[in-house]
Amino acid sequence: MPTFQNPTTDAAEASEALRGLAHASRVFEDPADTYAVLGDLLAGVRSLRQVLDQLATTHVTNRVRAHDDAGDQTAGATYALAATAELQQAAALLDGVHERVDAAMAASGRIAWHPAPLEPGPVSRWVSVVFLQGQDADDVLAIIDRAGTDVAIEHLAGFDMGEETTQAALINGYVYDTIPTGALDHTTTAGVYTLTYNHDHGHVSLLRAHTETREPDAEAPSARTTPTRPRARRQAAVDEEEDDWFAQSQSSSALRGRAL
Template sequence: MPTFTDPVADAAEMSEAMRGLAHASIVLDQPERMYGILGDLLGAIRSLEQILGQFARGHTNSIGRAADDAGDRAAGTQDALTAAAELRQAAALIGQAERRVDAGMAAAGRIAWQLPAQTSEPASRLINVVFLQGGEADHALELIEAGGADAVIQELAGYDFGDETVDAALENGYVYDKVPVASLDRVATLDAYTLVYNHDHRHVALYRAEDSLPSPVLLGIADPRHAAPAGTPERDGAAADSRQARRERLGTPTINRQNYVNHPTLQGLGR
């Protein structure tokens, strides 16, 4: 607490308080509090200007007692005059700083601080559902020419085994922040899927957003073309081809797609 009578004690307390403020203001994560702090700081600056002027007068008022360590009064008088002049100059500079702080505080008082802006959620990663190249891709590429990319996406969606496909992609590193597209590649999207294909290099790849739920029609649940009765050659042949291609590419265990047929959702995708 200030004494208002003991300049030595009050100067020591002021020094400690300023050191504390310097440390406490390293991180100002509550900007709405800065205006009030600037008000206190402005008061301290004004007091500092006054203090320096008073110390300048103190040196001239007591100049008759000044001497150096050898008792030379002339040398002491010169040093007292020099000290007073420097302190008056410092007071003038503090006065300039006081006006700058006052203007800054006025601008700060016009700020209406808002809550931090909500950051957008990171975009969903893409997982590779299937990749076909060479002879394996010829049928899909021909289908693109005949019926368009949507037809191929609908057919290749049969390779999507829900959580099993996601787990296999994560395990084998087939996960991407954005669609991997090379020179001459073409891109098409349908529902949650993205198709990348290249006639010149003869490859086709289907990707899906990791946390997206594809349409049940695309997954072969609601469309009769993809939900043929179990045991039919069409159904069993397509399922076997899908399982074999996925096993060869990703080395994952056999998945019986019949388990998903006629269910309202797919395991891991509808929950």
């Protein structure tokens, strides 16, 4: 905690706090938090400007006590005046930093951050491996009646040429979001294959599950995240600081096959 009385202790603590902030700000889980951080940094720049002014004043007002290592007071006073000039120049440069950070905060405060887009996920569709009618279908229907659907699926899986079958189905439009079935069709699944068959209409179909990656819908609505805008509150604190630089702050920040 700051002492508000011991400059060396508070300077060390400020240095450690900035080192922690540099580490913590490598990643923001919520980008809306950048607004609150900018507000605190703006206050920090203002305080740093004040510190530099006060350091410069201390050097110039105590120059009569300044000596070099050999005890030469004239040389010591010269060094004190040189340090004062450099500190005053640094303080003046901070005015530009303050202006830029303030402008960045104003722009950041106008941002409504949206949730991150969902990662594209796997989508299962169905690829037509083979569709049989007539005598060809009757032969498979006979296998189903005699040996069962698992044997029929194993038999029809011989038509599956893997990627070649997939590409042919994609080119010809024989890929389905749901398994195409009629009112009287029977359906059974074994592994990646689904068999549909109909004794009355005399047809048999084998489809294979096909997993692909679908890009997220760019037009899909997403929840709107409204950023925190504590500017008015901070401005009041700024006005107090300008009235009394030495007033102790009560808190650092409240923000934070074939077709069917």
